[in-house]
Amino acid sequence: MPDNKTLRDMHYQLVRIRLFEETIQKVYFEGKTPAFDIAAGTVPGEMHLAAGQEPVAVGVAAHLRPSDAVTATHRPHHIALAHGMDIRKLAAEIFGKETGLGHGKGGHMHLFDPATNFGCSGIIAEGMPTAVGHALAFKKQGRDDIAVSFFGEGAANQGAFHESLNLAALWRLGVVFVCEDNAWAISVPKDKATAIANNSDRAAAYGIPGVLVPDNDPVAIYEAAGEAVSRARRGGGPSLIEVKTDRLFGHFEGDAQAYRTPQELALLQERDAIRAFERRLIESADLTAKDAQDAWERARTEVDDAIDFARSSPYPEPSAALQHVFA
Numbered sequence: 001m002p003d004n005k006t007l008r009d010m011h012y013q014l015v016r017i018r019l020f021e022e023t024i025q026k027v028y029f030e031g032k033t034p035a036f037d038i039a040a041g042t043v044p045g046e047m048h049l050a051a052g053q054e055p056v057a058v059g060v061a062a063h064l065r066p067s068d069a070v071t072a073t074h075r076p077h078h079i080a081l082a083h084g085m086d087i088r089k090l091a092a093e094i095f096g097k098e099t100g101l102g103h104g105k106g107g108h109m110h111l112f113d114p115a116t117n118f119g120c121s122g123i124i125a126e127g128m129p130t131a132v133g134h135a136l137a138f139k140k141q142g143r144d145d146i147a148v149s150f151f152g153e154g155a156a157n158q159g160a161f162h163e164s165l166n167l168a169a170l171w172r173l174g175v176v177f178v179c180e181d182n183a184w185a186i187s188v189p190k191d192k193a194t195a196i197a198n199n200s201d202r203a204a205a206y207g208i209p210g211v212l213v214p215d216n217d218p219v220a221i222y223e224a225a226g227e228a229v230s231r232a233r234r235g236g237g238p239s240l241i242e243v244k245t246d247r248l249f250g251h252f253e254g255d256a257q258a259y260r261t262p263q264e265l266a267l268l269q270e271r272d273a274i275r276a277f278e279r280r281l282i283e284s285a286d287l288t289a290k291d292a293q294d295a296w297e298r299a300r301t302e303v304d305d306a307i308d309f310a311r312s313s314p315y316p317e318p319s320a321a322l323q324h325v326f327a
């Protein structure tokens, strides 16, 4: 069980990430509506938000150091922020500004942060072999840093998943594979794409531990991740954690979600993991109602500051279009 300080830190992280995602959602639609135009507005292009999945990122990241490598997907903000990415640089990158992590050239799906060893990609399952590479390098350097790879349940059907688990197991590398099972790959439900209910069962095929966290509870995720991270750090090899989590919004912003019933969407809001966690902390006296409210207010200030920074930052100069890009 996390101590009181850890619980409070996790609560704050959950709250700030949720507010960040909700704020990006609002900003994203600026200039795009009433007739949705994906290319127009403050943040042109696609936007994949992770509201609902914050507990996975926060529960795992509570065990990590900035020197641990983290790889994520096209839905990366919760993981990036939980691992310590600078919120201003993240916002600026999303806005395509010069002050962003990649000078505004990567956008929200291609965040790279040397300060926290973080990378992500729009290519499904790409982060898994990359994490194996990080862990191999750490092992060769004699470091006890580890690599964590977050991916969706859809990605678990890619060849890269199997190749990565195989090599990480064979070479006993310090990797924690974290499957965020939000039950949907765009509009495809998991049971139309995968023959087994739990991807964690696949760990057995590689001789590594597979742990199922059946609900979206930050504490249960923290506990499962604690074991996997310490095993990886002490040279005990990789493990696979699967969390049944919730994607509260569409696959991308602008997705009408015709494949989900209004009842399902309402149920998701009702069982929101952050509100449930907050209620539990207040009931157990780990947090007062006032502390909870203060956390939301403090996070609001932090998020607003990041958005203001992004808004007021300059775009990259056209003459710099070919700088810092590789092909």
Ligand SMILES: Cc1ncc(C[n+]2csc(CCOP(=O)(O)OP(=O)(O)O)c2C)c(N)n1
Residues within 6 Å of the ligand: 073, 074, 075, 122, 123, 124, 125, 151, 152, 153, 154, 155, 156, 182, 184, 185, 186, 251
């Ligand atoms: C290699 C590859 N194949 C297909 C796609 C198109 N694509 C983008 S997101 C997505 C679904 C991913 O589902 P999942 O891994 O469950 O992640 P989630 O979106 O639920 O977070 C697909 C197929 C892609 N980006 N890369």
